[in-house]
Amino acid sequence: MLLEEAIKTAMERTQKKGVDGWGLYTRNPRLEELGEWVEVAPPRGCFDPRCAHNSHDPAAPIVRWVPREGTLHYLGYDERDYEYYLLRLPGEDLYLRLRGEEFCHDRLELIDPSRVPEYLLVDYLKKKAFEQ
Numbered sequence: 001m002l003l004e005e006a007i008k009t010a011m012e013r014t015q016k017k018g019v020d021g022w023g024l025y026t027r028n029p030r031l032e033e034l035g036e037w038v039e040v041a042p043p044r045g046c047f048d049p050r051c052a053h054n055s056h057d058p059a060a061p062i063v064r065w066v067p068r069e070g071t072l073h074y075l076g077y078d079e080r081d082y083e084y085y086l087l088r089l090p091g092e093d094l095y096l097r098l099r100g101e102e103f104c105h106d107r108l109e110l111i112d113p114s115r116v117p118e119y120l121l122v123d124y125l126k127k128k129a130f131e132q
């Protein structure tokens with residue numbers, strides 16, 4: 001592969017919209033199937049090979065989950081533990097939650113819409129109305 005080609009591919013992959021997290025992972029097979037994983041920043045964290053990483057997760061890169069289809073919308077942050085996203089697929093909306101706990105790899109989950117704080121949905125709607 002020519003350098004120009006490699007750069008073009010890298011640019012395309014790293015500029016796609018997605019959800020970023022430190023060592024981001026999911027245990028949800030649907031999300032695994034719907035998205036691809038792109039490393040967007042080098043590993044950081046604990047690199048000590050003698051460390052058992054008991055109180056923290058080992059070093060990991062910043063990983064972006066990029067949906068292969070649909071459009072991703074950021075719903076907001078609950079000011080505590082979670083960030084919420086909406087993935088609009090043809091005829092279906094999926095609600096995603098990013099768990100960002102200090103010293104732990106970030107986890108992406110698929111959640112029931114009832115678990116999205118209502119104030120975030122209301123704020124999102126207001127923002128949308130303002131943009132139009």
Ligand SMILES: [Zn+2]
Nearest residue numbers: 046051052053
């Ligand atoms: Zn460690």
